[in-house]
Amino acid sequence: MNAVSSELLREVEQFLFHEARLLDERRFEEWLELFTEDTHYWMPIVSTRERGNREVATESELAYFDDTKETLRYRVKRLYTGLAWAEEPPSRTCRFLSNIQVEQNSDASLELSTRCNLMVYRTRLETDRDLFIGTREDVLRRVNDTWQVARRSITLTESVLDANNLSIFF
Amino acid sequence: MELAAIEDLVREGGARVSRRAFVDNDVYELELARVFARCWLYLGHDSQLREPGDYFTAYMGEDPIIVTRGDDGVISALLNSCQHRGMRVCRSDSGNSRYFRCPYHGWSYNENGKLVGIPRLKTGYFDELDRENLGLVRVPRITNYKGMIWANWDPEAPTFEEYLGGMKVYLDLMLDRIPGGLEAVEGVHKWTIDGNWKFAADNFVGDMYHVPVTHGSAHSIGLRQAWSDLGYQINPGNGHGFGGEYGGLSAAENETSYTPYIKQIRAHLAEQNGDYINKIVPLGHMTIFPNFSALDTLRFRTFRVWNPVGPEKMQVHAWAIFDKALPDEIKQSIRQQYIFTFGPSGVFEQEDGENWSQSTRSTRGWIARQYDLNYSMGAGHEEPVEKVLGSNLPGQMGGIWSEINQRGFYLRWQQLLKADSWNTIREEEKALGADK
Numbered sequence: 052m053n054a055v056s057s058e059l060l061r062e063v064e065q066f067l068f069h070e071a072r073l074l075d076e077r078r079f080e081e082w083l084e085l086f087t088e089d090t091h092y093w094m095p096i097v098s099t100r101e102r103g104n105r106e107v108a109t110e111s112e113l114a115y116f117d118d119t120k121e122t123l124r125y126r127v128k129r130l131y132t133g134l135a136w137a138e139e140p141p142s143r144t145c146r147f148l149s150n151i152q153v154e155q156n157s158d159a160s161l162e163l164s165t166r167c168n169l170m171v172y173r174t175r176l177e178t179d180r181d182l183f184i185g186t187r188e189d190v191l192r193r194v195n196d197t198w199q200v201a202r203r204s205i206t207l208t209e210s211v212l213d214a215n216n217l218s219i220f221f
Numbered sequence: 222m223e224l225a226a227i228e229d230l231v232r233e234g235g236a237r238v239s240r241r242a243f244v245d246n247d248v249y250e251l252e253l254a255r256v257f258a259r260c261w262l263y264l265g266h267d268s269q270l271r272e273p274g275d276y277f278t279a280y281m282g283e284d285p286i287i288v289t290r291g292d293d294g295v296i297s298a299l300l301n302s303c304q305h306r307g308m309r310v311c312r313s314d315s316g317n318s319r320y321f322r323c324p325y326h327g328w329s330y331n332e333n334g335k336l337v338g339i340p341r342l343k344t345g346y347f348d349e350l351d352r353e354n355l356g357l358v359r360v361p362r363i364t365n366y367k368g369m370i371w372a373n374w375d376p377e378a379p380t381f382e383e384y385l386g387g388m389k390v391y392l393d394l395m396l397d398r399i400p401g402g403l404e405a406v407e408g409v410h411k412w413t414i415d416g417n418w419k420f421a422a423d424n425f426v427g428d429m430y431h432v433p434v435t436h437g438s439a440h441s442i443g444l445r446q447a448w449s450d451l452g453y454q455i456n457p458g459n460g461h462g463f464g465g466e467y468g469g470l471s472a473a474e475n476e477t478s479y480t481p482y483i484k485q486i487r488a489h490l491a492e493q494n495g496d497y498i499n500k501i502v503p504l505g506h507m508t509i510f511p512n513f514s515a516l517d518t519l520r521f522r523t524f525r526v527w528n529p530v531g532p533e534k535m536q537v538h539a540w541a542i543f544d545k546a547l548p549d550e551i552k553q554s555i556r557q558q559y560i561f562t563f564g565p566s567g568v569f570e571q572e573d574g575e576n577w578s579q580s581t582r583s584t585r586g587w588i589a590r591q592y593d594l595n596y597s598m599g600a601g602h603e604e605p606v607e608k609v610l611g612s613n614l615p616g617q618m619g620g621i622w623s624e625i626n627q628r629g630f631y632l633r634w635q636q637l638l639k640a641d642s643w644n645t646i647r648e649e650e651k652a653l654g655a656d657k
Contacts, residue, residue, distance in 0.1 A: 096409070098313075098314040098408065099312065099314045100315070101313050101316050109407075111556075113406050113407065113409065113541060114408075115410070115560070115564065115565060116566050117560045117561070122561050125442055125561075129438045129439075129441075132438045135438045135571070136435065137575040210314060211412060211413065213413050215412075215413075215415060216566070216570070216571040218566075218571045218575075
């Protein structure tokens with residue numbers, strides 16, 4: 052793992068802020084284009100365990116999201132059907148990214164690893180309010196002079212989700 | 222509650238259900254006492270307790286429970302509340318431990334619930350404490366039915382198999398499909414829905430009607446073909462029920478690696494049991510009264526429990542389930558299909574949470590509560606299952622769009638709310654049988 056230049060750090064930050072903005076502005080089709088064809092979009096469950104025991108599920112265990120590009124495409128397509136009632140009328144969201152760290156995977160690699168803290172505030176209908184807070188780790192790949200998400204892992208802090216559903220992206 | 226008020230909650234053979242059933246605190250309190258403290262409730266799967274000392278936590282109604290496996294392999298269900306000040310003695314979702322030490326004053330209990338450690342026993346209690354009777358409260362009835370762990374607080378309750386009644390032959394078609402039994406994917410989906418638990422249970426017991434509308438987007442995006450009118454709702458009695466499309470739930474959805482496998486198993490079962498198997502396996506949507514539900518489809522299987530948290534909130538615990546003997550690649554496919562379609566982010570289940578929370582919220586108003594909910598679909602058009610599917614199968618059935626199972630669910634619910642004990646219910650049923 053290697054540190055990156057401040058120019059590259061700034062570039063990656065701007066990429067992540069842009070991506071968050073696409074979601075907040077419900078530009079889901081544009082958002083989907085930021086993911087590689089072999090992407091893995093994953094949100095493992097988190098359990099309350101005694102100190103020293105593993106809290107976050109492994110890849111063969113249960114997750115809240117375990118998506119490929121194909122299933123992400125279905126999720127996005129669904130939002131444009133007018134029949135996805137959990138997002139009809141749509142949620143209003145505001146995403147905050149902080150504590151962003153970026154590392155080059157190796158000198159020759161076209162991939163970067165990023166880690167940030169994520170806060171997503173959602174309001175729906177009259178008084179539905181959800182706050183999702185967690186950590187996000189991405190692998191970004193350089194494709195045609197731009198960045199794409201080749202892998203995303205989101206770990207929320209909650210072990211019991213206090214929300215009717217997860218009908219938004221993270 | 223007055224008997225007349227309970228009579229009012231469910232009328233016309235279950236076709237009308239008062240909205241008070243979903244938001245009224247008095248109804249809720251009675252429900253905790255007469256439904257949840259009396260019925261067989263699902264705690265989890267024995268694959269969650271592999272080694273001696275393994276435990277997980279669950280709920281029975283609002284009561285927190287620790288489920289443990291002792292050195293002798295015996296599974297116990299214990300009230301997760303210290304006998305001294307009521308503190309929760311186990312605060313993890315799962316793990317392995319030989320004892321549970323209360324963090325408040327340090328009373329310690331072993332995995333069978335026995336009180337084995339008390340700080341200052343001599344200097345504080347003069348060695349006079351009645352330790353034998355101060356173990357964690359044990360759930361007196363517990364059974365491991367083909368890997369499913371069920372428990373019941375009521376010593377008078379029927380055995381689990383009697384409680385299943387006509388449901389047993391159908392449930393076995395899900396549990397005994399191939400040798401080796403079932404297994405839960407490691408981990409439990411846990412989330413809260415701001416809705417009454419019965420909206421979820423009644424949806425899973427018999428509601429195919431919502432599928433083309435609530436889940437209409439699944440068809441629009443090409444995940445499945447349009448819904449046909451061919452299917453069934455089977456009410457085997459005792460408030461249980463299941464139903465789906467003929468050919469198995471998800472028969473009109475795109476195939477996965479699991480689909481050919483389950484079709485092969487089904488053909489084998491049909492040779493042994495009869496052609497009806499081809500129509501109703503996998504079993505589709507299901508509720509075992511009161512709050513255990515399952516989906517058994519051509520793509521995946523899930524178990525879930527709708528734990529009540531007051532009349533207007535529930536905490537859902539949900540598992541992905543597969544046959545233990547399956548190849549690993551198919552197990553992973555089942556896990557992914559479940560996560561994609563059900564659970565909190567599922568492209569089907571997202572909408573369910575939305576419905577149940579809004580149904581509850583819109584029922585709270587005084588005016589709304591004066592108007593019953595309508596469960597009349599298919600009333601008067603029920604037929605004996607054996608008449609339609611043959612093979613001496615128990616129960617009554619309706620078509621795919623019938624609400625026969627919801628009517629059975631609410632009639633059973635009302636019967637339990639009215640009765641002061643299981644013996645009263647037994648007497649009633651005996652009298653009814655004699656009438657016939």
